[in-house]
Amino acid sequence: MKIYTKTGDKGDTSLFGGERVQKNHQRINAYGTVDELNAFIGLALTEIKSDEVRNILIDLQNKLFIVGSDLATPENEKNKKLNIIRTSEEFIKKAESDIDNFTEKLDELRNFILPGGSKGSAMLHVCRTICRRAEREIVALKNSEKVNQNILIFLNRISDLLFVLSRYENKVSNFPDTIWNPHP
Template sequence: MGHRLSKIYTRTGDAGTTGLGDGNRVSKNSLRIHSLGEVDELNATVGLLLTEALPDDVRALLTDVQHDLFDLGGEVCIPGMSLITDKQVDKLEAALDAWNEDLAPLKDFILPGGSKAAAQAHLCRTVCRRAERMLVALSQEEAVNDGPRQYLNRLSDLLFVLGRHLNRVDGHGDVLWQKGKNA
């Protein structure tokens, strides 16, 4: 691939529009651009989680997730493009099943905390849910493939289980919610 960004600023967005991957210009406030922004923020939070000391299998999967999120953003950026595959969704499901298998069944709600890495996984989960909601909103206005929505849905579940898994690995248990604790 050649050098695509020889100059970072172009001034083409000064009027409040931006270019999609297919060359069309849209408002920076469009649902498609909001969706792209949410996916970008999710990728950044996953990058922050990757700065923590993590088990090798977690690090490898999250690195793959970052690449998948760029694919997902590319698919959203180019209407009609298809980049997210069933294989990518299946990989998340396999990791979800494997990490969840070693966890105690949930009997109470848990708080997003414990170790720093677990708390960051929960932050990633909340950003992922927001990205998913934005993509659903976009799909109600424009055509969006099923793959990106499925991927984000599985990823948010995986990030929840990952938070619990990281707390277990780090010697923390789940941080349980106590109904009416401060009433």
């Protein structure tokens, strides 16, 4: 099977269900940014020291594929027949549980911190910022089309989780948080 189809050579692509849209359509921007986040999580995994963090990130990658297919499949009568997995409240609950678990292992945060520290932590901060951009893209999509509300909530939790995981990764790598100094 060839990987190229040539069907997008004129700047359009297919959503799940067959509808064709321009490649710069807001729906494509939204799930494309989720895909970018997933790829950067894969890159971060090459530097993560903690097996516990690695397992959470691999779980997130699998869930982000579901988020992507959820976004690529507009919620309409025609697509109900496709029976795709949608982003669920369980994703949100798991992210919240992970945030709480790792927060307990960290010193209380009393200041803003700068992104960085270990290479793994710095990469998780990049993932966090891409996640925030994905949120913005999905909000823009939601302004014109129906979007599963769980997607937005889940991505909001993921960005918080990535922040906590970046701090934890610094901790296990023996890098202290770098406190923001507004007057260096």
